[in-house]
Amino acid sequence: MEQNHLFPIFLKLDQLQVLVVGGGNVGCEKVGAILNNCPAARVTVVATWFAPEMAGIVEGFPNVTLVEKPFSCGDIFGKDLVIAATADRDLNYCIWEKSKAAKVLINVADTPALCDFYLSSVVQKGNLKIAISTNGKSPTIAKRLKEVLNESIPEGLESILQHLHAIRDRLKGDFSEKVRKLNELTSVLVKKD
Structure with missing residues (x-):
């Protein structure tokens, strides 16, 4: 039987520099997930355009910088984590190549083979935080388990x-x-x- 050999960790994103490349739906989803889990996260989002929702997602988060321009290798400099969240597979692959060359951990959205890490489904009750991973196999199952745990963990x-x-x-x-x-x-x- 196949096993999930991922090593679960919790990152202090307020002490790291995160780059998200992509300002569309996937970029919005990733930036929203980061800020929901760590409002003080230091995030730079690079994209040639931003979906209107992005402005609302980052409003009130002074540690988030939106940079409207094409991705370049220099965007990775000084970053600790990169998330490639564009709709362009070739660009995502280029971002992966540049991140690997710079020895920076990368997640390429919807491409498990090009991910050093996955963003998990998260259950949070105050200081308790539970991350759920299906090893990239089924985010839908992770979402359903999140619902079950949210309902069964007492508020107190x-x-x-x-x-x-x-x-x-x-x-x-x-x-x-x-x-x-x-x-x-x-x-x-x-x-x-």
Whole structure:
């Protein structure tokens, strides 16, 4: 059976420089996803034109820069992540080539073979964030699982997280002892009736 061997990580996009190439529907979707997850993300969007929705998506986000021009190799300089989100397959491939040559991680929208990373479907309840990946096989399944998790995770979980954080800070003992005590306290969350 095939396995998903992706390594899940959470990136601090407010500490990285992100380039999105493309100002159409896909570019809007990617920029919106980035800002929904990290409003302080530092994003540069390069495109020869921008869909009218893009202005609304980036309004109120001073760390987002829209640059209306064709993509050039220099756009990658100083960037940590690149997302190619154009409707032009040849241009997306060119962006992939330039990103790989610059050793910058890249995601080419709707082209899993040219992706170093995928943007996941995300469930968020306060400080709890769960990323869902189908290894590029079915974003629709990820979307449905997101709906299920959103409905089943209680809204009050943020309060529990805050209390556990305060308890963790007051616990005495070595790391193993702290983990044991926290596991004991949180066992109620996974007990079956």
